Amino acid sequence: MNDVITLEALKALDAIDKQGSFAAAAASLYKVPSALSYTIKKLEQDIGVALFDRSKQRATLTPAGKLALQHGRELLLASQRMLDSIQQLDSGWESELRIARDTVIPSAPLFQLLQKFNQLEQHVNITLGVEALGGGWDALHSRRADIVIGANGELPKGLFNMHKIGSLMFVFCVAPEHPLALVETPISAEQLAQYPAIVVTDTSQQLPVRDSGLFISKQVIRVNTMHAKIVAQQQGLGTGFLPKHLIKSYLDDGSLIEKNCHLPRPAQDIYIAWHKQQTGKAFDWFVQQLCKLDWKIECPLKQ
Template structure:
């Protein structure tokens, strides 16, 4: 069964309510009053209800009319959004853009950039998802994300474009008073066998999962993100390497102490990545600006 309520009927209903009379509504819609009268009479006839009470020159909505208008305005808003989305898609603007960011990358620069994008007034929904280790690559590969921020490791060639955003420097950091902190010389790798290691779980679902910064230890405790790993090591639940830029405050206030290792973990380059050949205007806007952000790394 086709709906009897048309968008034009809802537009007329909305205008009459806002202007208070058929004549004023007709003027605002650049129509003659008789055209509006016909539209409302047809709508009332199709619905089998009375929408307006005429009181002299004014027209007031009945309770049923108020219900139709209240829900009708939601339909009008949705229709306007759909029209805008179609127009933007025709001009190259996507309806949705998804950004996957690794938990080692501070998200404040990204949030500020999203704020700049919203000021453009484009009807593009932005999704931000957190990933870990191979997760950003996995999100890009599986289609869960359009842009991956903070990818590391072996960089695929051919189907992806990349841009470097910084270098990840690692520090072996533990809670104050930990027995390893008593070493007056670089800590040998075998000393770590006595303690649990805290590692961030790989969020990959399609690609093979990675192990990052693992070393021989008594026990492995896997946590969902880098912030949880930092807290766990502050509490002394285990030991491990941490990104230096994320623990500057903890190193200054003494809630974590850095230790020298016989075999330090090498630094890693961080990149943003996106798939070639399917780039809309929103993706182009972000990929142009993301490498220029101050990522505080």
């Protein structure tokens, strides 16, 4: 057994899990699939354990593979942090900054801020991620994000700095052709239980997953972004609460209909959050600028 596990092998394992296939992972790493397959087979030989179950049409991680991936990601983050610290020591500018936004946060203000940052002409790689539900806090906790925009829910105590950027207002919506669109009285829990619900999946990897289901439904259809949830509800696949700032135009054009519901969802405060002990010129610049932006998330409720 070879005791040396290379970062290249861990990057390959990470890419396969994120991209969903050997071919897509190879493309993301600018490698040919055969080279990536060799890297994984060598890793399996070195540690003496199968990381993928190849008995089916699509290779899937074994329990050992999942454990290797979990610890491997910690090593990859630690190695990147080491490089960041070394490079930052000389110039004060990090080599990379990781910013994640919750799926309810519009991307346009962040992209506009990136254009402003690029005018500084500093060679800082910016990685943008998207999280959902408890995934924002999880991204900070696991160090896969330095700054999170739109963190919400139960607030960690003492670990991070936070700046409130607004309150999300939710409305219950259905497509015009959905049977509940014809209901004139407030929709009851019994009526909701007769139809599928569309929910966004929590992106937490280490912290406990948050349950996004607010009511009992006939079927749960899970999607990975709020945009996908909006599209699914527009097509009449199911029901659910949606953030009003993202669907105002759809309410105006009638492609979604707001309905009264006996299970109201209260407004939810959301925050920009970041690590307390972190330093760096790019980090400081973004924290300051992000807290000044108008994220355009608050809409007046229907009168």
